[in-house]
Amino acid sequence: MARKALLISPELCIGCRGCQTACKGWNQLPAEKTKNTGSFENPADLTPIVFNKIRYVEVPSEKDPVRWLFVSQRCMHCDDAGCMKICPAPGALYKTKEGAVAFNKEKCIGCKLCVAGCPFNVPRYDAKDKISKCNLCEDRIAAGLEPACSKTCPTGAIKYGERDSLIGGSKKAGFAKVYGDTDLGGLGSIYAFKDSPKLYGMEENPQIPESIVFWHKVLKPLAYWGVGGAVAASLLHYVVIGPHKDDEEVKKDG
Amino acid sequence: MTNHWVDLKNADVILVMGSNPAENHPISMKWIMKAREKGAKLVVVDPRFTRTAARADLYAPLRSGTDIAFLGGMIKYILDNNLYFKEYVVNYTNATYLVNPDFKGPAELNGLFSGYDETTRKYDKKTWSFQMDEKGLPKKDMTMKDPNCVFQIMKKHYSRYTPDKVSSITGTPKEKLLEVYKAYGSTGKPNRVGTELYAMGWTQHTVGTQNIRTMAIIQLLLGNIGMAGGGMNALRGESNVQGSTDFGLLFHILPGYIPVPSATLVDLKTYIDKLTPKTKDPRSVNWWGNRGKYITSYLKSIYGSNATKENGFAYDYLPKLDEGMNASWLNLFDQMYKGKFDGFFAWGQNPACSGANAGKVRTALTKLKWMVNVNLFDNETASFWKGPGLNPKDIQTEVFMLPCASSVEKEGSITNSGRLAQWRYKAIEPIGQSKPDSDIVNELFLRVKKMYQKQGGAFPDPILKLTWNYGAKAVNTHLIAKEVNGYYIEELVDKKANKVVGKKGDLCTNFVTLQLDGTTSCGNWIYSGSYTMKDDKQVNMMARRKKDDPTGLGLFSDWAWCWPVNRRIIYNRASVNMEGKPWDPKRAVIKWNPNKLDPKTKKTGPGWEGDVPDGPAPPMADEKAGKYPFIMRADGMGALFGPGLADGPFPEHYEALECPLQANLLSKQRVNPAIKMFFDKKGGLKEDQFLSCDMRFPYVATTYRVSEHWQTGVLTRHLPWQAELQPQQFVELSEELAKEKNIKSGDKVTVKSARGEVWAIAMVTNRFKPFKVANSTVHQVGLPWHFGWQFPEDGSGGDSSNLLTPTVGDANTMIPETKAFMVNVEKA
Amino acid sequence: MDKMIRKAGVFEIFNHWVLAISCFILALTGYAFLFHLEQMTGIFGSFAQMKVIHNYAGIVFTGSLVISIFFYLPESLHMTGDDLKWLSMLGGYLSKHPHVPPMGKLNTGQKLAYLGLVVSGIAIAVSGFVIWLMPGVKKYILLSHLAHNIAFDYIVFAVAAHIYLATLANPGTLRIMLSGTVPLEWARKKSPKWVKEMGY
Structure with missing residues (x-):
């Protein structure tokens, strides 16, 4: 439409x-x-x-x-x-098919981040x-x-x-x-x-606050990939290097 | 309005002076904006930079009460620069008429016209007349060169209104003045049209009628009357004010602008003889020559079979005014103040706030034995006895409250400024105990009638014999609408054509068929045709809703119905030349077509096309049958020289009753010489005193309305959404004045006049600028009059600015001068 | 049976799990907010409820974090030359046969991780309270929102590493937060300095 x-x-x-x-x-x-x-x-x-x-x-x-x-x-x-971008509650803010930003009070969690x-x-x-x-x-x-x-x-x-x-x-x-x-x-x-x-009385080039853009582009993916990466790295470490060996064990082994 | 709202889109120049359509008639701006889209210029002249001015192409400030000076200067400019529409002026106005050589004007008599009597404050208008030839027709000079012709006298009269003089009176910078003159003067060409929109900014002055007359002269000079996009357009202050005056709500007229008889007009014959305008010119339609038919049909309408030829159609039953009696607003409340009334119906009004000099009005109410308040809400009038400064214990007035239905709770017609009567329907049932006004009147009348039946009385017939059959309780408004339109009481036969025009009992076709012999009835002749017969069925023309616009001019002739005879632009015969060709073919309101096709008979023949013409007669060039365009004037001509008014045949600038000047800069006559003085050297009531050019009240003030409220605010103050937008009484004043008085925007200030005071929130703004008047600085302030002490109940709204306004009226209409008076402003 | 040595007190263990569980709840709801995970409503009810849980879990987390400071901060701030050595060889985690310097109760990695947690924990707590309690001031909210999310990213990363290192990577470590006791021998290997300090 x-x-x-x-x-x-x-x-x-x-x-x-x-x-x-x-x-x-x-x-x-x-x-x-x-x-x-x-x-x-x-x-x-x-x-x-x-x-x-x-x-x-x-x-x-x-x-x-x-x-x-x-x-x-x-x-x-x-x-x-920007409001929709930052909103943590799905469905609280949404686009109508005409492109308007509408809201659903029942889904709004009142965080006011918008x-x-x-x-x-x-x-x-x-x-x-x-x-x-x-x-x-x-x-x-x-x-x-x-x-x-x-x-x-x-x-x-x-x-x-x-x-x-x-x-x-x-x-x-x-x-x-x-x-x-x-x-x-x-x-x-x-x-x-x-x-x-x-x-x-209007701003020349309105922008979504930079911090939100940064968050959206960097921090949010990092939260997803970062924790995944941490788990993957742990597994890799476990397989490649294995559990930590302490000095004395090493001595014993040796 | 000579024209109508939609027609504003056809204008080339729109002069808004004496009105503020963006705020008080917002919908009109739709059409004004459409005109601007096509290149039209919006010119606003106002003391204050209004919301209309905010959208204007050209704005010029002027000091309140100096409109005649401003416009008089425009007349001079138009004449000096030959901008007038000569063919129009020569043929369609009385410019060519020769005036009585004894006539003298303000130039010769220092501000007065000939015939003034200082003791009665009235003019003997004997010299305000034309020279007549042997046939009884005015003598003319078609070259307009005779020094005694209207054109030359007018030229002489306005030669005193030079730009410098005008600028020093009005405070309008000379360049602005000339810019406006130039812009508006451009509409004198046949293909350029200008319209004027005015309202209470012009009427509510001691020179109110003459303000309008000045512009009417300009419109005639420029050939703008009768034209699409032209005319003199009064923007009515309420949705149905046009309807209420049409139906004779004022003291001096019966429905259809028929004069109320005075006691000296002893019978119907005398009434008709004396009050029917006459002409000896066969080419003048002189439509008011039909007045006899209209008063007779009116009497038949209200007294039915009780009105007979033998009893002069019950003319005796009509109430009469004493000769010269004026029962207009200011006089009524003056009489009430003096204890001359026992009772008062305050019906749909709030005089304690709306009345000029409201303090006097409030005191007047205390003199009443009883008052009936018919309104949607309690208000300052109904509760006057507990108002500020009054002790309920001291007041004996018994107040009755009758709640009435709002406009959406009843069915009926409403007539807007464009004379358009539109039928409206009931959306919801009246709330609570409220009833439509018509039901209240009905019950009231039936009870009064019963009392007369029982008790008799001095003169019961006018009540007992009145036709009154609108329903036992609830009134059927259709019955009233039909009675207004009128009936054929007998079969009407066109004897020449041997054709039945109307069957007995049918609704009249229109006022053309009304009769002098009592065989027709009609409650209001100008509405005849609004509810009529079509194919033997009764049709409510006001309920029509077709949106066809074949001319593209926005006439919308099938939408509702407008008086007279659905003619959307009146005096439209002046929109064509002598041959019937439109001055501007692009804006043809009507045109004469020698081969017009009649859709019914399929025959062709000469006839008018377009809007309903001012009569079917052929164009003026037809020396036998052709008629003059201004059919409501006895001589058929637009009146540049207007001898009918109380204060002069030409408008002359006078200062407001209260003004900042010692003297009128144009003459020795400071104020309009023909106004009634409630307070003068001989004294008067303390409440009526005025103080002009007094150090204690140095600032000019005016009152106005804002978009967000309606009238005294009784309806809108109770609407929280409206109150949110404009919660409190305010006063607008210039940065310069505020600085002088150490007032800041938002400060609470007191505004005082010789009669009263109100508090207001200061709105310090560049929208008001000091005026340079007679080489000194004059400040002006302005206040809305929407507020009142009774609601909001916490008193946060303030009180009516009419507590400040004076008791003085226009010389012709007695409309109060609330638009120019003197005040002081101090920090509260 | 090996001789056991107590490495963590009951209250310390309790506090650890309070912190862990609150952190887990916060992270789960946080993820739901970040990525609009409708599935989480199955656990927590609605998003509105999640907000309440997130807020109150935040109080618990903050409290628990503050308590943890008494347990770990002084030790974490106490750095020696061994710590530097430890750090230079990344705790030996990248070597199959590491020779790490002797550590105290906490090794360098644990110290640093904890210091990171304190900083990010305080940041996430403070910013969270600002978002929760001072929603009117746009400048603060934007700053808090940024801080909250940076800290969040660090914490979830650190927690993942912490779990791995405390379980698979160092078998036997988890016991500290379960019974609180570890075999003396095991402790000697992991925290020789501490064991010495304890008089063994």
């Missing part, structure tokens, strides 16, 4: 946050008790009950008092997902220490619907569709580079940025 994705276009986003409410509605997430901290942005961050949010980014502008960008933030549904594995600081944990994040409305998609956020979005700032055609369409619309096109094997939440990702 062709990989699906969400194409997020801050240039089309009006910051209405219908996506935030729609997400809560569909996923039946309770509200956070928040306070106004001098910004439109609220809640301040993703939480176990806030799967997506709009970040309100103000950057200086030459023609206007300010440039006000609205950037939808959520799980990026990486192809090469928090460290995620380059985007997305996974959160609920009161029972189970992972909680955007799963691209896996259940809606299974029922032939699109995710709640993209369904609600009035301007098409969040679009759901076939990843390739979304990228193609975006390039046609004049976005030379789509953020997440190739990063981490290709993200499932891709962005049509007019300017450098940094301006939108």
